[in-house]
Amino acid sequence: MGDITEVTGMIISAMPVGEFDRRVVIITKERGKISAFAKGARRPNSPLMGITRAFVFGTFEVYEGRTSYNIRQANITQYFEGVITDLDAVCYACYFAEIADYYTRENADASEAINLLYASLSALIKPSLPDELIRYVYELRMIAINGECPDFFTCHHCGKEEEIDTYAAMDSGVYCADCHQLAKDGVRLSKSAVYTIQYILTAPIGKLFTFTVSDEVLAELRMVMNRLCIRTFDKVMKSKEMLP
Numbered sequence: 194m195g196d197i198t199e200v201t202g203m204i205i206s207a208m209p210v211g212e213f214d215r216r217v218v219i220i221t222k223e224r225g226k227i228s229a230f231a232k233g234a235r236r237p238n239s240p241l242m243g244i245t246r247a248f249v250f251g252t253f254e255v256y257e258g259r260t261s262y263n264i265r266q267a268n269i270t271q272y273f274e275g276v277i278t279d280l281d282a283v284c285y286a287c288y289f290a291e292i293a294d295y296y297t298r299e300n301a302d303a304s305e306a307i308n309l310l311y312a313s314l315s316a317l318i319k320p321s322l323p324d325e326l327i328r329y330v331y332e333l334r335m336i337a338i339n340g341e342c343p344d345f346f347t348c349h350h351c352g353k354e355e356e357i358d359t360y361a362a363m364d365s366g367v368y369c370a371d372c373h374q375l376a377k378d379g380v381r382l383s384k385s386a387v388y389t390i391q392y393i394l395t396a397p398i399g400k401l402f403t404f405t406v407s408d409e410v411l412a413e414l415r416m417v418m419n420r421l422c423i424r425t426f427d428k429v430m431k432s433k434e435m436l437p
């Protein structure tokens with residue numbers, strides 16, 4: 194048995210292996226994304242049974258085997274029951290997990306990604322926030338964490354920060370009211386939509402899910418995020434098809 198290490202994080206997927214075992218993918222603060230084997234986790238009386246499924250968050254005691262980590266035990270602090278018992282929320286959570294999987298690597302810092310994922314799943318449980326808004330906040334902030342976000346603060350042409358009113362996916366940027374005719378594929382944005390996008394990019398993660406928006410702003414976010422995600426992700430997320 195290798196050295197035992199404690200890692201803090203969330204299981205983003207769990208898969209049956211063999212007759213009684215499970216393999217899980219955990220995004221951890223300490224070691225980025227790791228794959229871990231949970232021996233006997235599908236035996237009815239296994240202590241690993243309920244703690245090796247998707248979306249549980251806590252600390253995991255693992256040791257390094259020859260090809261992957263092995264889970265010895267775990268102390269789960271959040272089960273996200275409210276997510277897994279709500280079909281729509283599960284679909285969003287799977288989609289968020291797939292994006293997190295896409296962006297994280299072993300031994301790369303994933304602490305911001307895990308904080309965002311945790312905050313987003315917590316937000317899915319709140320009835321006051323529309324799931325679709327949570328989705329756009331998550332997508333945009335995750336793209337920003339990974340350094341792939343367009344500049345939403347200064348005009349692509351003149352550099353002005355005031356009167357931003359157009360997003361241009363092809364230029365990966367925004368235009369002000371004086372320059373927006375230069376945008377070949379511009380999406381016009383209201384002041385509220387620009388403010389919302391800038392807020393999502395700058396607010397502390399703990400403050401991201403404290404607001405809601407009008408249907409008009411939600412529709413603007415939808416247009417921006419559809420374009421931005423297509424341009425940014427170099428694969429189609431499988432779980433996207435399941436979204437309500």
Ligand SMILES: [Zn+2]
Nearest residue numbers: 348351369372
């Ligand atoms: Zn301008």
